[in-house]
Amino acid sequence: MEKANVLVMGNSGTGKSTLINAVFKFDRAKTGGGPAVTREMAIYESEQIPFRAIDTRGLEYGLLEQMKTKNAIRKWSKESVKAHNEERYIHLIWYCLDGTSKRIFKKNLETLKQVSKLWKDIPIIVVLTKSYSQTERLENEAMIRAAIDNYMKNSLNVKAIVSVVAQPYQINEAVIVPPMGLEELIGETNNVVPEALRLSEHAVTDFERRIKRGNANALTAAATVSATLIGAIPIPIADSALLVPLQSGLVFGIARTYGVKKDDSGIKNIAELVIQSGMVSVGAKTLLSGLKAVPGINIAADVLNAAVAGTITAIVGQVAATIMERVDSGEVSVDDLDWMKKFAENEFGKLAGNYVKGLGGSLDGKGVKDIGKLIVRIFENLNR
Ligand SMILES: Nc1nc2c(ncn2[C@@H]2O[C@H](COP(=O)(O)OP(=O)(O)OP(=O)(O)O)[C@@H](O)[C@H]2O)c(=O)[nH]1
Ligand SMILES: [Mg+2]
CATH class of the missing domain: 3.40.50.300 (P-loop containing nucleotide triphosphate hydrolases)
Structure with a gap:
């Protein structure tokens, strides 16, 4: 045994x-x-x-x-x-x-x-x-x-x-x-061993999941900060041309963290699906109006754009991590794109509101450099 x-x-x-x-x-x-x-x-x-x-x-x-x-x-x-x-x-x-x-x-x-x-x-x-x-x-x-x-x-x-x-x-x-007391201690320990071994299997899975989630979250935090800097660049084309590759790279990194077995084009499909879902269900415009709607504040355009870019990237990371976690645990098939799409759209809808709430009161007087940190803090709170 x-x-x-x-x-x-x-x-x-x-x-x-x-x-x-x-x-x-x-x-x-x-x-x-x-x-x-x-x-x-x-x-x-x-x-x-x-x-x-x-x-x-x-x-x-x-x-x-x-x-x-x-x-x-x-x-x-x-x-x-x-x-x-x-x-x-x-x-x-x-x-x-x-x-x-x-x-x-x-x-x-x-x-x-x-x-x-x-x-x-x-x-x-x-x-x-x-x-x-x-x-x-x-x-x-x-x-x-x-x-x-x-x-x-x-x-x-x-x-x-x-x-x-x-x-x-x-x-x-x-x-x-x-x-x-030594015999008693050995006896009590032997009594507990079967339960301990059984619980350990769950604990190990749980432990592995937490390690992977931690790694995925670190990738998301880094990408979120980069996204705020890209978002603040005052040329209209910058957004999608630079953000999509960044977010796509993030999804690839997270898939690798979870050891998801799928070829590159398969992962690319998932990445596109997650990023698209963000656009469909929330979109930059919705986020912008949500942030602007907070009364009594005056926020510079570059700060707003940085906040939108960072928020979407943080959510992409969060959604991708949950999807990969479920694939990794066998709950969801890596080919179940329909489920992923529905899940992503749902999550974006839910999470965007949390970020707007978290950012709303705190953007006033902030520079672009602070925004990344702010969003990462909200992301960490949501992931606790
Ligand atoms: N006589 C007697 N001495 C004991 C007993 N348990 C511990 N000691 C004494 O307590 C001291 C510390 O014991 P250790 O077993 O080194 O304690 P430890 O918890 O391993 O200590 P660290 O390694 O420093 O964390 C030693 O001098 C031991 O001889 C005991 O049951 N009987
Ligand atoms: Mg000792």
Whole structure:
């Protein structure tokens, strides 16, 4: 059976690496007393255990440290998904909290929530490390359960809270706390694995879709800014002669981002269809009158033209990205031009109004250079 991978995260010094060593019964993960002992993410496994564990850098409380760790996790995820390297996918999380410190659980949970957002509904097991005190163990578990219920209801898929002692802990000459909770942790993890693997398939698709959409949006933002500059050129012919190739290039770029399989003339047909739909359903004139209709403002002609060119280009990008996304997911056939035409005309109609609303109040006193940025901001808001 496929092995699941557990991302082990938590503040520095909570005992993540010690826990991994104890579960796998080796001492390959480096542990220690200093700050940030584990610097790089690393994956561990042993034959006896049906899952792997990914050790991470501690989150600490500092923002910079948190960012570094979060970025490393994001990078790991992105790279493994891009390479389809399933042996490195992240399927569930052990979130480690130090059982000896009874502090800021809310802040910890916020961080956990941010990280877990990377994968839709990822199952989480909260591990209370260093749970040396039997009485505090129950208190801690109850406190965390309450904190999750209060702050994170429905937003974290927490499957269990498990207290562990990974290594014997010497209290005094006579008393040593023995390891405990490891079997329970392994058992709870095994219980969650089937669900984790199932959810991961959705999460990976979702993740890939977001990466592709991000790339498509970057292309659209760049083309939108170029379009405003072209739009501001005061020769009537400039518009279509320069804008259509720009928008067509944008659609090609987006199709490539989604890996749409169609020859160049096929993509060209789709590009023409999207651009034409814009003209048919909205058109520069409609946009112009929409923008001019905002009362009490006085906008230069070149600014207006720039706004129209940029808006249409932003919508072309947005519509093309959705079309390619649906083709990529198999929802729509790459040959279904009728559907694309209808969809594009509909979207243009809807979206143009949003852009006019967004721009209306803000064009006053703006120069051509500001317009691109303004439109890109509206585009980003609409795509959030
Ligand atoms: N006795 C005992 N010591 C523990 C236990 N868990 C962690 N420690 C000690 O706590 C310290 C930190 O443990 P690490 O496993 O290095 O902590 P970490 O979370 O990996 O820390 P970073 O890599 O810095 O993020 C070490 O000195 C461990 O020996 C435990 O269950 N028992
Ligand atoms: Mg470590």
